[in-house]
Amino acid sequence: MPAQENTTLKTEYADKVRADLERNRSEQERIRAEIETLQAQLATLESDHALLESMSAALGDETAAAVPAPRRGRKTAGTTPAKKTTVTKTAAAARKTAVTKTAAKKSAAKTAVQKPADTVPPLTDLIHQHLSGQSEPRTAREIATALAETHPTRNISDNLVRTTTERLVARSRVERAKQGSTVYYTAIKTETAPGPAEETTAAAS
Template sequence: MSESTTSTTELTSQYIARVTDDLEHNLKEQERVAAEIAALQEQLTALQQDHTVLVNMQQALGITKAPAESAVTPESTAVPSPRQNPSAEPSGRRRARKATASQASPAARKPAVKKPAAKTVPAAKTTQPTLVELIRRHLTEQSEPRSAAEIAATLDQAYPERGIKTKVVRVTLEGLVAKSQAQRTKQGSSVFYTAPDALEPAVAPQAEEKPEGTDS
């Protein structure tokens, strides 16, 4: 009896040690995977911010092509908890949705098909001036040169919902200068922008000041 008790005790100790090691290994693997997910989440956030800046620059340059939507939605970036049960609740929700869809009558689904409000969305977008138009209009209204930061601050105050940034305004101004739709001057280390000067005729004043001839 003593030998069998001793062997049982040794076997139990071996199982306890094995389970303890496996548990520690499992916890370390969870920490490693969580760290990788956090790093990927940071990279995704940076890419989404770059995507927003590029879309703003595309609009500032007057490109009419619709900007590409981000392929990742906020819901898809959420990190799932490792202790959730993925099989029980979703199946119940699917059954509930199927039951609700089967009970809905065709007459109740018909009003949901009509979306008259969607027709007014393109009209609202077309009436909103582009950033290029806003900057051109602002330059023509100024009597003195303005810097990109000053123009961005004025437009952002007038249109706070657009989130106008100085970097985007500066890129837009450089594009207008390249198209001869704006002039750039430099004072020291600062750069200022003005509207293009209107061409003034130089022949008319000379015609008016023509000296009178003397009779010979």
Template sequence: MPSPRKKVAAEPTGGRGSRAEKTTAASRGRTATKRPATKKARATKTSAEATSTKSNAPTLVELIRRYLAAQSEPRSAAEVHAALNQAHPERAIQTTVVRNTLEGLVAKQQAQRTKQGSSVYYTANTELAPAEAGKGK
């Protein structure tokens, strides 16, 4: 008759698997491998690399402000998005990001929002343009 197996109490650990499983893996000649970096850590690394390589490129806020200043008529967020994607195909700009940036400019009083029916149009705030140009120099 075979002898009964001893029960090993599993200790709660922060990692995957119990201490007994890790010990067993180590005794077989395998070492426990480190978990790959989390998605957040990888995203932070890639965004940091992207900003360091594109440090001389204008920000999205600057691009939108310049585009609106060059226009004589109000533009919708979709029109601004289409123009920026055509002018800067290397940048992957989403419509929602353009819309949020436009709303941020409105909040800072650097752009004006007008509604025509259910559509929203944006124009550059011409009152602040000369004052802003003087600040930069």
């Protein structure tokens, strides 16, 4: 295998590892955010539970802590039937509210979990898109500076941008030009490339 091809393969593997690391970090941040949301939900449920227990104790319902719901037909000592009905309705209303809140929070958490994890566009696409919108060639440092401003949460360095842009050059998506010791990059417009029909016509002529 030629040395240049070996170097290109190593560069591509290194870029893939960097991209995987970046995706891994993004996934960790997403999961940490979900854990914090679930912990907040758990804290709310525990607070609601403590409040319901306090209400139950204040109302004199000693069986509420032992069973999930008030039992029908069971009389509480020192409580008249009318008061028992009031206690049952109050506890049922409070429980219904807590269940509704829990269901809504679970639905929101499920929706958050089902969101695609990989929503960040690849660096190659960002670079090509940036160069396509420029009227003049750009250096790797200029590209990195512009992308760092528009994507402050991403880890973008000059070396990473230079290596990734060279991959685009190898794929004929970006053109490289050297002036002195400075290398400039320009996006190749894909729509100007001749199609199969045009190539066949040119070959026939």
